[in-house]
Every structure is written in C-alpha cells, then in structure tokens.
Amino acid sequence: MDVVVSASPVDELEKLISPYYSLHGIYWRGMVAATGGDGWRRVAGQQYYVMKAAAPLLEFTAAQARHRGSAYDDLAAWCLEHADEERQHHSWFLDDLVLMGCDRDLVSQAVPDDEILDVLGAQFALVATSDPAAVLGFFFALEAHPSSPAAIMELTDRLGIPREALGTILFHAEEDLEHSASIKELVERYGWSSAFPSMCRSAVRSLSGWTRLFQRYAEQRLAAAGSSPPDAPGRRRPSATRQQVLG
Amino acid sequence: MTDPVGDLLRQGASAAQQEQERARAVSAVLAQAPNVGLDEAIARFGQRLSQADQDLIRSLTREELSALQSTQGKLGDLTTAAAARNNNNNYI
Numbered sequence: 001m002d003v004v005v006s007a008s009p010v011d012e013l014e015k016l017i018s019p020y021y022s023l024h025g026i027y028w029r030g031m032v033a034a035t036g037g038d039g040w041r042r043v044a045g046q047q048y049y050v051m052k053a054a055a056p057l058l059e060f061t062a063a064q065a066r067h068r069g070s071a072y073d074d075l076a077a078w079c080l081e082h083a084d085e086e087r088q089h090h091s092w093f094l095d096d097l098v099l100m101g102c103d104r105d106l107v108s109q110a111v112p113d114d115e116i117l118d119v120l121g122a123q124f125a126l127v128a129t130s131d132p133a134a135v136l137g138f139f140f141a142l143e144a145h146p147s148s149p150a151a152i153m154e155l156t157d158r159l160g161i162p163r164e165a166l167g168t169i170l171f172h173a174e175e176d177l178e179h180s181a182s183i184k185e186l187v188e189r190y191g192w193s194s195a196f197p198s199m200c201r202s203a204v205r206s207l208s209g210w211t212r213l214f215q216r217y218a219e220q221r222l223a224a225a226g227s228s229p230p231d232a233p234g235r236r237r238p239s240a241t242r243q244q245v246l247g
Numbered sequence: 248m249t250d251p252v253g254d255l256l257r258q259g260a261s262a263a264q265q266e267q268e269r270a271r272a273v274s275a276v277l278a279q280a281p282n283v284g285l286d287e288a289i290a291r292f293g294q295r296l297s298q299a300d301q302d303l304i305r306s307l308t309r310e311e312l313s314a315l316q317s318t319q320g321k322l323g324d325l326t327t328a329a330a331a332r333n334n335n336n337n338y339i
Binding site for chain 2: 018019020022023025026027029030033204208215
C-alpha cells in the first residue's frame with residue numbers, strides 16, 4: 001500500500017480509502033437487493049459482534065498506548081472515554097435484534113462470521129504489532145460517515161424492519177456525528193507519525209471485510225434461490241432461524 | 248534456495264495490491280459513468296474487474312450512480328436508492 005502523507009492526514013486517509021468505499025457501496029447495495037430484510041438482519045447480527053468488541057478493543061488500545069509513553073496520552077484518554085460510551089451499546093442492540101425477529105440466545109452465543117473475525121482480529125493485531133493509533137483507521141471508517149437517520153428509516157421501512165428496533169442504530173447515527181470530530185482530530189494528531197500506514201491498513205481491512213461479507217451473503221442467497229427472485233423487502237418471518245443468524 | 252516465509256509475505260502483499268487495484272477500478276468506473284455511460288466507463292477503466300463486479304455496476308441506476316459520487320452516498324444515502332429499486336433482479 002503506497003502511503004505518502006503530504007497533505008492533511010484526514011484528507012489523505014479519506015483519499016486512500018475512498019475506492020474501498022466504492023466497492024463497499026456497490027456490494028452493500030447488491031446484498032440488500034438480493035437478500036432484502038433477511039440480509040439486513042444478518043448484517044445487523046454481525047454488527048452486534050463489532051459493537052461488543054468495541055469497548056475491549058479500545059481498552060486494549062489504551063493499555064498499548066500507555067506503554068508508548070506520554071506522546072500517546074491523548075489517544076489513551078480518548079480510547080477509555082470512548083470505551084465507556086460504547087460499553088453498553090451491544091446490550092441495547094441485542095434488544096433491538098430481538099425486536100427485528102432474531103433469536104437472543106442464538107445471536108449472543110454464536111461466533112461472528114469469518115469476515116468479521118478478520119476485521120476485528122486485524123484491529124487487535126495492528127494495535128499490538130504496529131501502532132496503537134492504528135485503531136483510529138477502524139473508527140474513522142466506522143464512524144466518520146454515518147448514514148443519515150432519514151436514509152436508514154426509509155430503507156428499513158421498505159425492508160420490513162420495525163421502527164422500534166432501530167433505537168441503537170439511530171442513536172449511533174446521531175452520536176457518530178459527534179464522534180467523527182474527535183476521531184478526525186486524533187487522525188490529524190497521530191497521522192503525521194509512522195502510525196499513518198497502520199491507520200490506513202486498519203480502515204481498509206474494515207471496509208474490505210464488510211464488503212466480502214455483503215458479497216458472500218448475496219451470492220449465498222442467489223445460489224440458494226437459483227433463478228427465483230429474492231424475498232420481497234417486506235417479507236418477515238416469525239423468528240430467526242439458525243441459518244439466518246449464523247450464515 | 249526456497250524462501251517460504253518470503254513467498255507468503257509476497258502473496259499477502261500481492262493480494263492487498265490486487266484488492267486496491269480492484270477498488271480503484273470500481274471507483275474510476277463510477278466516477279466516469281455519469282459522463283460517458285456505464286458500458287464505456289467499464290470498457291475504459293473496468294476491463295480487469297470480474298464479471299460479477301461488472302454486472303453489479305451495470306445494474307446501477309442513474310440515481311445510485313449519483314449517490315455513489317460521494318462518500319456519504321457510498322455509505323449512507325445509497326441505502327435509500329438501493330431499496331427504491333425493483334428488488335427482483337439478480338445483481339451478482
């Protein structure tokens with residue numbers, strides 16, 4: 001990966017990962033078109049694991065940052081503050097998933113899909129082996145461009161996802177607007193250092209992992225359906241099957 | 248003399264580079280499609296993309312292409328455009 005920081009690190013990071021957003025965007029669209037509400041629920045189930053891992057990742061990063069000396073104090077402080085904010089979100093989201101029709105025990109006891117394990121594993125590995133500030137790339141990709149609440153609601157209405165199940169997602173969409181400012185400040189702060197390539201790698205691994213997940217979900221549905229059309233967006237099942245949750 | 252560790256590292260780097268080239272090609276096609284049309288944009292910038300990638304791009308509507316011009320659109324507003332489509336096409 002060619003990384004040359006000559007302008008603002010935020011701008012450079014944005015420029016570098018923009019093509020990956022393109023891939024992410026077309027495969028998200030393809031997955032939604034192919035799988036409808038079922039695919040949306042499966043993706044939401046995987047988002048649960050990312051939410052659940054967020055606070056431990058931030059605490060791990062803070063611990064690693066402390067080993068690096070005072071230059072990393074700001075990063076460590078942000079990580080601990082952000083970890084406190086994120087700590088309960090997966091519990092809220094699990095309640096939302098139940099409202100979407102997912103089985104609470106299946107979701108909470110299952111193992112994340114391989115693509116999400118790769119995404120999360122890469123973050124811990126980059127923090128441990130490269131630089132604690134790498135984690136900023138992950139949160140930049142995750143939170144710097146939140147979907148608008150109106151877009152989320154319009155899509156989920158069409159897919160038959162109940163509005164009452166959107167509490168955590170909509171809360172995140174609003175909260176991420178605030179978070180993105182502090183993330184960008186930290187990218188500016190640490191992006192001039194040798195940490196920048198790791199930040200880029202972190203963001204790219206995150207976007208690429210989600211893209212692969214969308215692609216697989218779409219391909220699985222189309223393969224299973226043969227030439228028959230995917231479920232209509234409004235179709236709902238009374239409860240999630242193991243297949244829905246585990247893929 | 249064989250170098251298995253070096254081979255593995257080179258394979259990893261190669262995979263990352265291929266992924267980056269794929270992402271850049273998709274991005275270039277999406278950027279040029281509003282100006283020259285999808286087929287021409289794919290012919291110019293996306294010939295090395297897989298058939299699945301090309302088919303997915305060809306299925307984009309004008310509204311979706313427009314949404315994909317911005318990062319926000321790639322991640323957010325596209326969701327609306329995607330849902331507004333007829334949901335019965337096979338895209339991949």
